[in-house]
Amino acid sequence: MLKWSRFRDRNIRQKLFLTYTLLMIVPLVVISIYFYIYAMSVFESRIVKSFQETNQQMVSTADSFVSSMFKSSEQPFYDERLMQILSKDYSAETYETFEKSMDFRYISDNVFKELMSFNPDIDSILIYPVNSSLIYRRGYDTTFNYRYSPVHEPWYRTIVNNAERPILVGMHEEKQMYAKPRPVLSVGRVLVDVGTYQKLGVLLVNFRMDKLEKLFSGLGDKQDVNQFIVDDKGMVVFSSDPAMNGMEYSQVMAKMKPDKENYYVVHDNSNVSGWQFYSIVLRDKLLAEINQIRNFSTLLLLLLIMLGFVTAYLVSGSITNPIRRLNRLMRKVEKGDFDVTAQQDSLDEVGHLSRTFNRMTVEIKDLIKQTKIEEKKKRSAELNALQNQINPHFIYNTLSVIKWMAQAQRADNITETVDDMIKVLSFSTRNTQEYVSIEEEVAFIHSYLELLQLRYFNVFDFEIDVAPNVLECRTLKFMVQPFVENAVFHGFAEDSRQYNLSIRVQRKGSDIQFTISDNGMGISEEQLSRLLQQEMSDGQTMNSIGVGNVSRRLKLHFGEKYGVTINSIKGEGTTVLILIPAMEYHQNHAGTRKEGSA
Structure with missing residues (x-):
């Protein structure tokens, strides 16, 4: 009741303005907000679905690559001479050095060369035999590090402790084949004598990181999206942002925490490699185009609202301005100014009121003039009497x-x-x-x-x-x-x-x-x-x-x-x-x- 009383006490122009606003502008704003929310919802769902499909495609591509790595590591099992060399006791040989040299040449020039020809993505191959301190190796642009031994590396112990299956080693530094450590991906497995199940050595097949980068080279074109792969140790083995390669997953997520709600995160796991695939996109960049549409729509809405306000202002003014002018003239008359005349340019109720007002002021002015004359005569008579x-x-x-x-x-x-x-x-x-x-x-x-x-x-x-x-x-x-x-x-x-x-x-x-x-x-x-x-x-x-x-x-x-x-x-x-x-x-x-x- 109090609110209605306040509305009732407002002037006519405010009442007309508020009524027009409620009937035109409020529905326009409500409808615009509803369609914007609906459009945003549909757009976001389609974008998320698109990234899910991209992520699954990454998983499929990576699985094919890893499967190829595993298959490459299986080939030495079928080479009987390799198994014989790894089973050989060189201490019983008359010409130990000669035998080792011939065996090294066979493994490098036959086994390793054939394997690298089979899979050109291989960067280097090593075999750490049990029966000898000699390390069999072959690679591209290599410099052998004689002082390094991987036996204490966590990934090496993982390979030795899982002799029954190949082990995918995530990004790590290869220190044996290069004078300066180089980041590589590796597949390792234990070579076992199928007859005695005796461990003969450890096979390590290294793949350079740029092979993985070439595999996903097309992802770098999506500047608004950060897509990366995390191995089973929580290390980023590939990222569309090269600066993230080698970082821990926790570090990546720590950067997102202050503004985590402003990101879309799509996540998939690989059953082949055990790797995790992430696609992260900043919400503002993802919605940049729709935000432009939103801004344009908002601007258009504001223009419509302004047009509505201007229309309401002009319409209400055309009705109330003559009344306000008449009100101002009445205030002048109230203060004693009777030389005022209201405009009579309309035939409506306000025009009729203006004509009546003009007749009233003329009559009052005549009455006051007559009263002043009589008062002056009275004062003159009083003065004469007083004098x-x-x-x-x-x-x-x-x-x-x-x-x-x-x-x-x-x-x-x-x-x-x-x-x-x-x-x-x-x-x-x-x-x-x-x-x-x-x-x-x-x-x-x-x-x-x-x-x-x-x-x-x-x-x-x-x-x-x-x-x-x-x-x-x-x-x-x-x-x-x-x-x-x-x-x-x-x-x-x-x-x-x-x-x-x-x-x-x-x-x-x-x-x-x-x-x-x-x-x-x-x-x-x-x-x-x-x-x-x-x-x-x-x-x-x-x-x-x-x-x-x-x-x-x-x-x-x-x-x-x-x-x-x-x-x-x-x-x-x-x-x-x-x-x-x-x-x-x-x-x-x-x-x-x-x-x-x-």
Whole structure:
């Protein structure tokens, strides 16, 4: 239920996209995976069967070769003179050396030569007789080693201990016939007197290793497959990889162990030789072609999936984009921008909704415009009423100061005080327009501050600095007075120090900034919040215009960019920043914005 709720809460485009994906892409992926697995299974089974047939062919070929070796070793049994020579006691002969020489020549030139002619694969033949220290031999490119005796070699003892049958000796080094040991394959058997069953000697027929390599020369063409033969002692007697010849089987398998699962191994045994035949192929190489097909299929599948995603994206977008555009326009309207128009290029439900939206925004815009006009009239009326309601307490206090000065100072400053009072009253009552020049506003503030200095016994000094290039620009009437009044009434409440009030007016780009700063008591966050909400001042001020009233008037007349910023630190003072646009002042109060003028 939770998953369905999450799906339900997604936007329309995501719902359409997910639905299209499930209906088209998921079945495509499942079918592709199924056919790939099936194709891999069929291909692997056929490859393995092919290697099994090749392996069996190797076994058959090797068996024929070994059978030929065995048959070659049987021929001396049928030579009666050979048996007589091996049975001869040379110590009883008158001419022992001569007899040995003639016998050696017969065996070498007749028996061995005939045998090597019968089987050209034979490399050398030796007979180790029991009745003599002489060794009968014949071979190709040989150098006899007189100091070597094989009687202690394991393969020699195996031949002697199995007199009833020929023994196939796997790859070993032939040290008797060559100055430098040479690897050979051999068939050995004990020569026995058929009449007395007496052992007459040991026959050893050697075959060079390259004979076996020539026999399987075609296997080297299969670079991806390693095929090798292991004898009954666990020694590799042949391999399609020459570097493996002479290695032990355990060493070969040790190389495969780290990645054993990545190999195919086909194994067969020979009943004739006792050898084991292996075909090992790396799975990656075996499946290289099918992997290419897989990669191509995967790429094609990915392209289809991407095409599916693009199609789903475009289809869902064609449905949801008009709705999203309409939604963005509604958000703009929500933020107060009614100068928006929705496209009406379709006749479906979205097009009908767009037309209804456009009619709604036009009506709302007209209503807001009408409301602003009425609000402006209301503000103007309130301002006129506030201007005409000079607080009687202010007049009373000011007149009291004039009276006190007249009595205490013998009327020396009465003229200046009365003059300032006249200027203030004249500025307040002479017109009902909302805009005045900055020069007029500053002159009014100057007179007003001189009156406040008299009232508070010069407890503060003030400084007014106005840039000449802003004097002819216009501003709202009574814009600065509430902040000055607030600084004097509330910021300069203690008599323990001399206070200073600074007013600066200067250009800031295409705007004008008023900076009113004092070193008074400062305002807390809570007091500042209440002050900005204040529409009307208290009863002790010159008029009833509050700080909040000024802030809202600025935004109403000039826009949200402009207004009042107050920064205050408790015990250190307050700085008020007022930002208005730079607009020329005309006598008819119709202002135009200066573009880059100084």
